[in-house]
Amino acid sequence: MSLVLLAEFEREEALVNAVGQLGERDYRVIDAFTPYEVEGLGGLLGASPFRVRAAMLIGGLGAAALCWFVEWYSATLGFPFDSGSRPPNSWPVFPLFPFEFGVLMAGVFGFAAMLWSTGLPSLNHPFFDSPLSDRASQDRFLLAIDIPSTARARRTLERLLADMGAEAIEEAEL
Amino acid sequence: MTMAVGGAEIFPAGTARPGDDRRLTRVNTNEAVNVLVTGPLLDSERWRRWWIAFAVSAALTVIFFGSMIYLFVAGIGIFGNNSIVVWGYPIANYVWWIGIGNAGTLISSMLLLTHQRWRAAINRLAEAMTLMAVAIAGLMPIMHMGRPQYFYWLAPYPNTMGLWPQWRSALIWDFWAILSYLLFSIVFWYTGLIPDLATLRDRATTRAKRVVYGALALGWRNSARHWHIYQTYYRTMAALATPLVCSVHSIVGLDFAASLMPGWQETIFPPYFVVGAMYSGFGMVVVLCAAVRWGLRLEALITMRHFDIMAKVMLMAGTVMLISYATEWFSGWYSGRGVDRRFLGFEFAGTYSPLYWIMIFCNCIAVQAFWFRSVRRSLPAIILISVLINIGMWLERILIVWNTLSHHYVASMWRLFYPTLWDWLILFGSLGFFAFLYLLFVRFFPVVSMHEVRQLVREETAS
Numbered sequence: 001m002s003l004v005l006l007a008e009f010e011r012e013e014a015l016v017n018a019v020g021q022l023g024e025r026d027y028r029v030i031d032a033f034t035p036y037e038v039e040g041l042g043g044l045l046g047a048s049p050f051r052v053r054a055a056m057l058i059g060g061l062g063a064a065a066l067c068w069f070v071e072w073y074s075a076t077l078g079f080p081f082d083s084g085s086r087p088p089n090s091w092p093v094f095p096l097f098p099f100e101f102g103v104l105m106a107g108v109f110g111f112a113a114m115l116w117s118t119g120l121p122s123l124n125h126p127f128f129d130s131p132l133s134d135r136a137s138q139d140r141f142l143l144a145i146d147i148p149s150t151a152r153a154r155r156t157l158e159r160l161l162a163d164m165g166a167e168a169i170e171e172a173e174l
Numbered sequence: 175m176t177m178a179v180g181g182a183e184i185f186p187a188g189t190a191r192p193g194d195d196r197r198l199t200r201v202n203t204n205e206a207v208n209v210l211v212t213g214p215l216l217d218s219e220r221w222r223r224w225w226i227a228f229a230v231s232a233a234l235t236v237i238f239f240g241s242m243i244y245l246f247v248a249g250i251g252i253f254g255n256n257s258i259v260v261w262g263y264p265i266a267n268y269v270w271w272i273g274i275g276n277a278g279t280l281i282s283s284m285l286l287l288t289h290q291r292w293r294a295a296i297n298r299l300a301e302a303m304t305l306m307a308v309a310i311a312g313l314m315p316i317m318h319m320g321r322p323q324y325f326y327w328l329a330p331y332p333n334t335m336g337l338w339p340q341w342r343s344a345l346i347w348d349f350w351a352i353l354s355y356l357l358f359s360i361v362f363w364y365t366g367l368i369p370d371l372a373t374l375r376d377r378a379t380t381r382a383k384r385v386v387y388g389a390l391a392l393g394w395r396n397s398a399r400h401w402h403i404y405q406t407y408y409r410t411m412a413a414l415a416t417p418l419v420c421s422v423h424s425i426v427g428l429d430f431a432a433s434l435m436p437g438w439q440e441t442i443f444p445p446y447f448v449v450g451a452m453y454s455g456f457g458m459v460v461v462l463c464a465a466v467r468w469g470l471r472l473e474a475l476i477t478m479r480h481f482d483i484m485a486k487v488m489l490m491a492g493t494v495m496l497i498s499y500a501t502e503w504f505s506g507w508y509s510g511r512g513v514d515r516r517f518l519g520f521e522f523a524g525t526y527s528p529l530y531w532i533m534i535f536c537n538c539i540a541v542q543a544f545w546f547r548s549v550r551r552s553l554p555a556i557i558l559i560s561v562l563i564n565i566g567m568w569l570e571r572i573l574i575v576w577n578t579l580s581h582h583y584v585a586s587m588w589r590l591f592y593p594t595l596w597d598w599l600i601l602f603g604s605l606g607f608f609a610f611l612y613l614l615f616v617r618f619f620p621v622v623s624m625h626e627v628r629q630l631v632r633e634e635t636a637s
Contacts (some may be wrong), residue, residue: 015613031397031399032346032397032398033397033398034396034398035396035625035628036400036626036628037401037404037405038401041401042397042399042402042403043397046399047398047402049402049403049407053410054408056407056414060414074330074338074339074341077337078336079336081340083342083537086342087556093341093342096347096351096425097341097346097347099421100354101350101355103358103414103417104354106360107357107358107361107482108357109249109364110407110410110411111361113393113407114403114404117403118397118399118400118404120332120393120400121392121393122392122395122403123392123393125393127395128393133412134376134377135376136395137394138201138205138372138373139175139204139628143268144252153327157518169282
């Protein structure tokens with residue numbers, strides 16, 4: 001957990017502009033909180049969906065492979081049932097079960113990976129202690145910036161944020 | 175501080191008073207979206223009409239489960255099924271409900287992938303419809319089984335009997351298709367809800383609501399990093415949902431097409447079933463949208479433009495249905511096989527032919543009215559045609575079963591189906607149970623995807 005300055009903006013453009021300007025001046029933007037996805041912002045802040053993609057691919061293909069094995073084993077060794085002289089290993093009908101279950105497992109693994117990557121569930125995160133946090137899910141855009149080490153630098157940052165259109169600035173823990 | 179929205183006043187976040195949303199006629203700010211969608215949920219004093227509808231649906235739900243219990247006690251002899259027409263209402267109901275269920279995710283995922291932003295106002299309604307319809311559809315084959323206590327034999331598990339599922343059977347394909355689709359749809363729907371549950375948490379007027387919505391939101395903070403990961407997952411799910419939905423109803427089509435019966439053994443069945451599913455699903459979505467829009471006063475969010483677009487989609491689907499029927503008729507005639515031609519004659523002039531003609535009217539003729547803009551802009555007309563489409567699609571499902579099974583290869587096996595009271599109770603009871611679940615959803619969850627509509631508002635105000 002670290003202390004940050006939370007700056008509240010009314011509009012998305014002001015927030016995106018602030019991220020760009022603060023980056024140019026070597027301030028460290030920790031995170032942003034927005035009522036909807038601002039495209040490109042998460043990637044700019046270093047978020048990577050790699051785990052989600054990998055988990056979905058591995059979960060989906062792994063489950064499908066397991067299903068196919070169960071089909072092959074049960075149809076040829078476990079219970080080889082003669083149905084109209086069709087071969088026990090009737091592979092043309094086998095893809096249905098692995099496909100359905102594989103897609104389901106891709107979704108389940110992806111969901112788990114999404115929670116893992118985002119650190120959710122996190123019901124008592126210190127962010128919620130900030131009075132500004134409520135409106136991030138409604139109509140305001142928040143920016144979290146690392147607090148400079150000296151009081152003077154902090155005042156400069158606060159002035160800069162106010163010039164960029166911040167309507168409120170609060171200290172918060174993230 | 176107040177802001178003018180469409181000639182009405184709204185209030186800063188957290189200060190909206192119960193009933194404020196009733197004055198909103200146009201949505202062009204984030205807060206207008208929040209007030210419109212969360213207002214009814216957080217105001218417990220304006221649900222009188224909801225209670226009336228809920229009581230009616232609860233009564234039908236009791237009838238549904240009462241009939242099901244009697245069915246499990248007495249056996250499927252209480253239905254109109256006989257030794258020739260071995261499939262009856264439960265199978266037709268199953269195909270009809272799974273069709274409606276398929277459409278919700280199909281609408282939501284296809285429109286997301288094709289960047290149709292207008293979907294934001296209706297996708298949540300459609301996805302919830304999917305969950306409930308698929309859950310009800312899953313009950314129908316269990317009711318039809320006769321020995322419902324053994325349904326788990328469809329799952330592969332080591333057992334002392336040494337039995338394994340028969341993978342060449344369409345019943346197994348159905349089991350996995352429904353189960354996978356239902357669970358997948360739950361995950362997809364819940365994922366879409368998470369950011370909106372966080373909004374409800376932050377606007378909650380009581381501690382209890384804050385705790386419940388907060389727990390369901392999993393501590394979502396609207397972090398830009400989280401959005402990036404979340405949207406990647408959600409879009410990938412949409413990309414997976416589209417082929418999954420097509421496969422599920424194709425498999426339902428294969429239940430029939432994999433047989434050797436006249437009228438069923440047709441390669442057109444899988445795609446024709448998928449289009450039929452989308453068709454009936456859009457019909458149901460229109461009815462639900464109109465009801466929810468009226469009940470929650472969401473005219474500013476679900477606009478006539480939405481109905482206009484859905485009418486155009488139904489017009490397209492209805493025309494494809496007509497072409498599919500025509501292909502079936504032509505194939506039956508062109509095959510030159512006596513049994514197929516007799517079957518065709520039975521469809522058009524046999525005992526069930528009045529129902530067949532009604533089906534053609536509902537599914538192919540009535541929808542042609544949507545060529546006219548005035549009809550597409552008339553809500554009563556759109557609702558009427560959507561209801562007709564749903565009746566027509568149910569008739570199609572039951573006639574697929576009846577026409578083929580009543581008219582076997584051998585004349586000595588020709589026999590008709592006469593529905594019993596229990597057939598009707600299960601059908602209307604299932605509609606009541608659907609309404610019961612849907613009303614619960616409407617009462618406790620945001621019916622419109624707020625975070626997506628906010629994005630839409632931002633794009634529209636920027637352009």
